[in-house]
Amino acid sequence: MSKAISIIIPTYNEGGNIVPLVGRINKAMSAYDYEILFVDDDSKDDTAANVEKLSKTYPVRIVVRKNERGLASAVVHGILNTTGQKVLVMDADLQHPPEVIPSLVKALEDGADIVVASRYVEGGGCQEWGLFRKLVSRVSTIIAHVFLPPTRSVNDPMSGFFMFDRKVVENAKLQPRGYKILLEILMEGEFKKAVEVPYTFVTRDQGESKLNIKQQLEYIRHIYSLMRRKGELWRFIKFCLVGASGIGVNFGIFALLTRVGGMKETDFLALAIATEVAIITNFILNDIFTFRDRRSSGHFLTRLLKFNVICVAGALVQAGVYALLYHAIGIHDLVSYLIGIIIATLWNYLLNTWITWR
Numbered sequence: 627m628s629k630a631i632s633i634i635i636p637t638y639n640e641g642g643n644i645v646p647l648v649g650r651i652n653k654a655m656s657a658y659d660y661e662i663l664f665v666d667d668d669s670k671d672d673t674a675a676n677v678e679k680l681s682k683t684y685p686v687r688i689v690v691r692k693n694e695r696g697l698a699s700a701v702v703h704g705i706l707n708t709t710g711q712k713v714l715v716m717d718a719d720l721q722h723p724p725e726v727i728p729s730l731v732k733a734l735e736d737g738a739d740i741v742v743a744s745r746y747v748e749g750g751g752c753q754e755w756g757l758f759r760k761l762v763s764r765v766s767t768i769i770a771h772v773f774l775p776p777t778r779s780v781n782d783p784m785s786g787f788f789m790f791d792r793k794v795v796e797n798a799k800l801q802p803r804g805y806k807i808l809l810e811i812l813m814e815g816e817f818k819k820a821v822e823v824p825y826t827f828v829t830r831d832q833g834e835s836k837l838n839i840k841q842q843l844e845y846i847r848h849i850y851s852l853m854r855r856k857g858e859l860w861r862f863i864k865f866c867l868v869g870a871s872g873i874g875v876n877f878g879i880f881a882l883l884t885r886v887g888g889m890k891e892t893d894f895l896a897l898a899i900a901t902e903v904a905i906i907t908n909f910i911l912n913d914i915f916t917f918r919d920r921r922s923s924g925h926f927l928t929r930l931l932k933f934n935v936i937c938v939a940g941a942l943v944q945a946g947v948y949a950l951l952y953h954a955i956g957i958h959d960l961v962s963y964l965i966g967i968i969i970a971t972l973w974n975y976l977l978n979t980w981i982t983w984r
């Protein structure tokens with residue numbers, strides 16, 4: 627008979643973690659009708675043997691994949707090979723404390739479609755993470771939030787510990803790659819309500835992490851793939867094209883004011899007027915071209931005002947980056963200038979997708 631909750635746990639060489647993991651899950655879940663499916667990437671240790679032993683006492687089983695690899699595809703494999711209406715995904719290495727699971731179930735029962743165990747809400751966190759890993763995680767999260775707007779429904783879209791109602795993925799075309807299957811589900815799944823429950827990502831005790839630089843690059847490729855599929859890449863390109871057109875407007879107005887309009891080329895007002903006109907034409911183009919589908923996010927004039935403030939601040943950011951790189955650090959002037967433009971463009975895109983066209 628079908629269980630109510632299917633717990634999917636990808637494994638690769640997690641032999642030492644299986645027994646304590648199953649024990650703790652069983653204790654936390656004693657009140658629920660659940661099963662555990664381990665999806666194994668052909669471990670070289672006693673992972674499978676340990677699961678087999680436990681299957682005599684607990685509702686656990688394992689499928690060993692011989693030809694396929696990878697965390698995200700393992701989860702999809704697990705989804706296809708279970709039937710529980712509620713699906714939970716977690717790691718095998720006890721970094722995701724099983725004691726948190728009942729609060730995920732509760733949130734789902736209370737009406738959420740997706741529940742994410744989150745490091746980035748009040749009460750959540752990471753145990754003993756170095757500054758570098760923290761930074762990498764934060765930057766990766768910001769990248770997802772900026773370029774894939776639906777991921778903004780949660781603070782921790784990179785979490786590997788989450789639960790959802792099976793209907794969320796029923797019609798989803800999941801293309802699993804890399805590590806971050808939640809990203810894929812948030813982008814391709816159908817849901818109304820996503821909520822987060824805090825948890826602390828615990829330091830690994832047994833076995834070792836399989837996360838490496840290759841996975842980080844795979845993450846960028848995954849973001850790119852989702853952007854392409856969801857039209858967000860084209861949106862970003864449109865934003866850059868509009869920005870480039872603004873340079874032409876800016877230049878043209880400045881030339882007009884100083885050559886025809888009789889203003890002096892040293893006159894700050896000429897620069898200010900030319901810049902402001904370019905900001906306004908950029909706004910109009912972005913509003914009808916880049917963010918056509920998001921114009922309901924506020925009154926036209928409110929959007930214009932927000933865009934204006936963000937772009938002026940962006941110009942200051944660009945000047946600041948230039949001052950820092952060229953004057954303070956001594957990097958080549960044109961390189962410094964180019965980096966300033968890139969950072970200001972990202973700044974403008976980030977804040978405008980966040981604030982102006984939500």
Ligand code: UDP
Nearest residue numbers: 636637638667696697717718719835836837
């Ligand atoms: N894992 C897997 N296949 C892989 C890599 C990892 O099934 O190719 C499993 C691993 O056994 C663990 C989970 O995915 O249960 C998370 O991996 P890991 O702990 O290495 O990642 P980290 O926590 O360091 O991000």
Ligand code: MG
Nearest residue numbers: 717719721835
């Ligand atoms: Mg881990």
